[in-house]
Amino acid sequence: MSEKSPKLRAELDGIPTYKPGKPAAAGGAVAYKLSSNENPYPPLTGVLETAVAAAGNFNRYPDMTCAALVNELAERFGVPAEHIATGTGSVGVAQSLIQSTAGPGDEVIYAWRSFEAYPIITQISGATSVRVPLTDGDVHDLDAMAEAITERTRLIFVCNPNNPTGTAVRRAELERFLDRVPSDVLVVLDEAYREFVRDTDVPDGIELYRSRPNVAVLRTFSKAYGLAGLRVGFAVAHEPVAAALRKTAVPFGVSQLAQDAAVASLRAEDELLGRVGALVCERKRVHDALLAQGWTVPDTQANFVWMRLGERTADFAAACEKAGVVVRPFAGEGLRITIGETEANDIFLHAAEAFFKEL
Numbered sequence: 001m002s003e004k005s006p007k008l009r010a011e012l013d014g015i016p017t018y019k020p021g022k023p024a025a026a027g028g029a030v031a032y033k034l035s036s037n038e039n040p041y042p043p044l045t046g047v048l049e050t051a052v053a054a055a056g057n058f059n060r061y062p063d064m065t066c067a068a069l070v071n072e073l074a075e076r077f078g079v080p081a082e083h084i085a086t087g088t089g090s091v092g093v094a095q096s097l098i099q100s101t102a103g104p105g106d107e108v109i110y111a112w113r114s115f116e117a118y119p120i121i122t123q124i125s126g127a128t129s130v131r132v133p134l135t136d137g138d139v140h141d142l143d144a145m146a147e148a149i150t151e152r153t154r155l156i157f158v159c160n161p162n163n164p165t166g167t168a169v170r171r172a173e174l175e176r177f178l179d180r181v182p183s184d185v186l187v188v189l190d191e192a193y194r195e196f197v198r199d200t201d202v203p204d205g206i207e208l209y210r211s212r213p214n215v216a217v218l219r220t221f222s223k224a225y226g227l228a229g230l231r232v233g234f235a236v237a238h239e240p241v242a243a244a245l246r247k248t249a250v251p252f253g254v255s256q257l258a259q260d261a262a263v264a265s266l267r268a269e270d271e272l273l274g275r276v277g278a279l280v281c282e283r284k285r286v287h288d289a290l291l292a293q294g295w296t297v298p299d300t301q302a303n304f305v306w307m308r309l310g311e312r313t314a315d316f317a318a319a320c321e322k323a324g325v326v327v328r329p330f331a332g333e334g335l336r337i338t339i340g341e342t343e344a345n346d347i348f349l350h351a352a353e354a355f356f357k358e359l
């Protein structure tokens with residue numbers, strides 16, 4: 001008798017799988033991982049000690065409400081604690097945002113190319129992705145995104161700065177866009193890289209959220225705060241959106257290690273943001289050097305640079321790897337290179353220079 005396999009939801013057919021950044025190659029050669037936009041600095045001693053102390057109790061469930069972290073964040077941003085919802089990384093919160101707003105027959109709009117989780121979490125929910133191409137300068141085309149809104153639109157992601165291009169939209173254009181979005185459509189400002197922004201015309205989403213009930217802001221401890229492996233992120237959103245996020249979150253999703261380390265990181269913010277400052281200096285050095293070598297590289301406000309190499313993408317990724325740095329290729333489009341340790345950035349720049357000369 002032939003056994004039938006369990007029935008799975010048809011929406012999952014053809015779903016793209018999330019491609020994590022390739023690890024640095026093992027095996028003796030110097031190898032740096034510049035493929036996942038991680039923070040190259042090791043954990044601060046105090047933060048590590050806090051996490052280790054929390055590990056002593058991991059026979060217990062964590063605080064499901066993340067109360068200490070939520071209160072710390074509420075104070076830090078001057079928002080009501082009820083407006084903060086935590087999750088397993090900001091990607092976990094992004095998934096809850098979609099589950100809270102969209103299902104089969106609904107539409108989710110985002111720029112493309114942008115964060116590769118958007119199509120995945122949209123498809124899982126059964127909603128339809130509406131991808132709006134970036135402009136020729138690799139920036140969000142907010143006018144085209146506003147024009148893409150229909151009565152089926154439930155959620156719009158604006159990734160600012162955008163992953164993988166690093167480009168950012170500015171205050172006036174973003175406010176003009178938000179004015180065009182109907183009040184019953186949720187706009188999610190994904191600010192995973194907010195702490196790396198230095199352009200003062202790029203708005204802080206939390207300021208925009210205050211007067212706009214249909215705006216939610218996503219932030220993470222994975223990048224500037226260096227807690228990528230602990231999985232903790234959060235949204236700042238008005239009710240009833242924040243309440244919906246608490247309903248749809250995986251119960252006990254954020255471990256006590258993550259909660260305590262996040263609180264400790266907020267309290268060590270001066271030191272952590274000093275590291276961000278150093279990475280921003282490295283970003284400028286790398287960006288300037290690439291321009292001097294002759295490359296066209298868009299301005300970046302994040303902890304990575306974007307190089308649109310089209311058909312040469314795979315070759316350049318291979319050349320970088322051979323030189324000792326693993327970068328993130330998007331086949332046929334371009335490469336995203338995380339700003340890492342100075343030595344890693346130097347290896348990358350040498351590889352870029354050599355590759356350019358051969359073009």
Ligand SMILES: Cc1ncc(COP(=O)(O)O)c(C=O)c1O
Nearest residue numbers: 089090091115163192220222233
């Ligand atoms: C734009 C953007 N949003 C969200 C995330 C998710 O980060 P995490 O789930 O680690 O908070 C990333 C990670 O790369 C990202 O680039």
